[in-house]
Amino acid sequence: xxxxxxxxxxxxxxxxxxxxxxxxxxxxxxxxxxxxxxxxxxxxxxxxxxxxxxxxxxxxxxxxxxxxxxxxxxxxxxxxxxxxxxxxxxxxxxxxxxxxxxxxxxxxxxxxxxxxxxxxxx
Numbered sequence: 001x002x003x004x005x006x007x008x009x010x011x012x013x014x015x016x017x018x019x020x021x022x023x024x025x026x027x028x029x030x031x032x033x034x035x036x037x038x039x040x041x042x043x044x045x046x047x048x049x050x051x052x053x054x055x056x057x058x059x060x061x062x063x064x065x066x067x068x069x070x071x072x073x074x075x076x077x078x079x080x081x082x083x084x085x086x087x088x089x090x091x092x093x094x095x096x097x098x099x100x101x102x103x104x105x106x107x108x109x110x111x112x113x114x115x116x117x118x119x120x121x122x
Contacts, residue, residue, distance in 0.1 A: 014048075038062055050074075060079060061079060094107070
């Protein structure tokens with residue numbers, strides 16, 4: 001569907017810079033890493049960071065420790081998949097109760113920051 005809309009969609013092991021380069025991607029604008037395996041995700045971030053030092057790399061983290069590992073490996077940012085689902089559901093609940101969007105967004109960011117601090121301390 002994305003190709004029909006004109007987006008250049010490519011399939012292959014994007015964790016390998018040589019694959020990206022052979023597909024004509026010598027300097028990606030950004031990279032998103034979404035593997036389900038912890039080690040594969042971390043290795044992909046490390047490899048991509050070495051190949052593309054200035055390119056933003058976003059990754060899916062399985063838990064708080066993984067999130068910190070991904071940032072150490074070079075991810076620009078990482079998102080906890082289970083936490084984000086919970087935050088989104090909680091946000092919808094609060095909005096359903098009439099809490100203002102700005103307040104919900106503030107609380108959501110406060111919780112994210114708190115989780116990251118807890119992971120760094122533990």
